[in-house]
Amino acid sequence: MTGPALARLAALLADDTRATFCLALLDGRAWTAGELAGHAGVAPATATGHLHKLVAAGLLTEQRQGRHRYVRLADARVAQLIEELAAHLPPVAAPARTLRTATASAALARGRTCYDHLAGRLGVAVTDALERTGRLSRATGFAFTPAGLRWLDGLAPVRASRRPLARGCLDWTERREHLAGAGGAAVCEHLLARGWVTRVGTGRAVRVTPTGSTALADLFGADPAWTA
Template identity: 70%
Template sequence: MTSASDLAALAALLADETRAAMCLALLDGRAWTAGELARHAGVAPSTATEHLHRLVEGGLLAEQRQGRHRYVRLADDATAHLIEDLAARLEPRPAPVTGLRAATASAALRRGRTCYDHLAGRLGVALTDAMTAAGMLDQDGGFALTPYGKEFLASEVGIAPDRLRATRRPLARGCLDWTERRPHLAGVAGARLCETLLERRWVIRIGSGRAVRLTPAGGDALASLGLAVVE
């Protein structure tokens, strides 16, 4: 049984701005080195190492080593959901104007981004809405992939049926988008759909961060499948 002290200890892990910045960066679903996270958070490598040790010990991050390099990533999709959900509960505020590059990056994240392993931002929400309107998702009955949705993803998008089976994570789950304040598709189906769209280059990454965009070919392909998406 979870105790109050356990809950307080978990909250304390994210109560530090440096650790929070690291966790937000890791929402891109990729593994980062301690040095990369130190530069991202603007702290010394030794300071970053201390924070990462606490996050790994607290169960929010998982560590893996490859040769001499140490990488960390979010522990699992439930951790990503926790961080994204907390961010969505904050009142949005205009990002400080620090230059054209920062403003452009912020706008790109709002248009489309990855949230751990699924699509978010206006793109993710628009695709979720299109799937709902087409009868592939049922948002009234608790956010579920319909039988037609499963058939469509298998036959039209090319996702093998055995890759659309719920495991420890649900097949479909609504994830509250922190910029749009509306749900986008997460869970196994959201992950497989994001993976497939990136592989087909219907959606591509912008730079090395979380931002993504729908390509003209991707927009045409989705529209031909009855999923017209307006970002």
């Protein structure tokens, strides 16, 4: 890694449109160029030019299906980079200009996906609950305990993954770390698959369902974050 190479990488994200695309893609899903253009409020041709640069740099990958071209973040390392950069933003955000913007911001702060794991108050609460119930240890960094590994085995075969099983990801709204890594992805997938957590609209926001509120309280104990 050289200084000029690092500067080129930083310059890719030093653009409002490209940064907006990367933040949107933190939901872990594939978006079309048209969807990203609409989300960022730019012309389709403008979006295409920005996407070419992000794909060429290896930050995004693309897949064509029929007439549509889909893009997504290249991997979990890129997602971690974007989320941790966002965590360095000033904690006091500018006042929301509309009720819709304020509502969307509140939903993201309450709970969201960070690529393939949970973030926001919900993600931090799940992380705290895993530690409180003896499934996760933060004594020397993030690590699942033997009891936690047995519990994870019932969710998905994550230990065969080449990704770290557990790592901390700095939450840009809570200013604390939430659980990421293959284990964090397995927990998120499990909660979504069971219907305990559901997506809100088409963005990154998620919320606990009434069924999930009861199930999470049974599993981890009472917590305001489980309120449906």
